Amino acid sequence: MGDERTGASALAAGLRVSHEDRDQAVEILRFAAGSGRLTVAELDERVEAALAAKTVGDLRDLTADLPLEGLPPQPREVLRIDQRFGDAKRAGRWRVPRRMEVRLMFGDLKLDFTEAVIAHSTLEIEVDLRVGGDLTLVVPPGVVVDADGITKSRGDIKLPPVPGPETPIRLRVLLSGTSTGGDIVARPPRRLPWRRTRPGTITEH
Known part of the structure; x- marks a missing residue:
């Protein structure tokens, strides 16, 4: 046997x-x-x-020498978010899917990648941003955003500078779709999670 x-x-x-x-x-x-x-x-x-x-x-x-306990559940291939008249966010240890489809109107969405579980090298986000629908991406070092696929009639697009070749890329976020009234903003976290804070302070992303 x-x-x-x-x-x-x-x-x-x-x-x-x-x-x-x-x-x-x-x-x-x-x-x-x-x-x-x-x-x-x-x-x-x-x-x-x-x-x-x-x-x-x-x-x-x-x-072989690593435990499997505590792993977050497997991500869905496509995550769809249709947010109207309210705000939503993904933050902390959330699993990044391969693709997202986002529709916002009079509601904002914040995607914070600071502590996200990243299993893929690319995330495709197709957006439909209407009046009052803003998308904010909090991107730590190693996460870059490409908004060349966005067709914009209203609203602003603000992205951080492209990192130099010395910075390894963990995740590339590719944005596509339309914006007819919403803003797209990508910014670094205000405080990285591994930096210690003084007692009584609050870490904000």
Whole structure:
């Protein structure tokens, strides 16, 4: 029986992995780094190996010493937000999907990526911003925003400067769609979460 199990395990380890398998392994690694179990150097090394992995065994070796407990649920491929006459936000440890469809009218949406769980290199956001519908993106270092796909008749678009080549890109946010009365603003967090605050102060993003 033991030999049969060993043989089955070896066979499974040799199976080819998909893009989804690699993405899931990368998410485990990033979650472990966020929990202090991996250093930045270890994270970079393992993520590079995970993206180049060919078999189940390759990915197992990279995550074998890491717990799976506490991982947020898998993100939906498409997250739709239709906000009217009220404000909404995504902040803290929320999982970034591959794509978002956002419609705002007399309501604002804030997407704070400061502590977000990022499993993919690109997020596509298609927007329909009408009167009074503003979109704010809080982008820490490594998250860049591209609004070239926006068709605008009213409203402002304000983006931070493009980072230099020395800054590694964790997530590229690609905006598309229309704005007929809403603003799009991307800004850095007012205080990064790993900076300690004095007692009695409030960290605002």
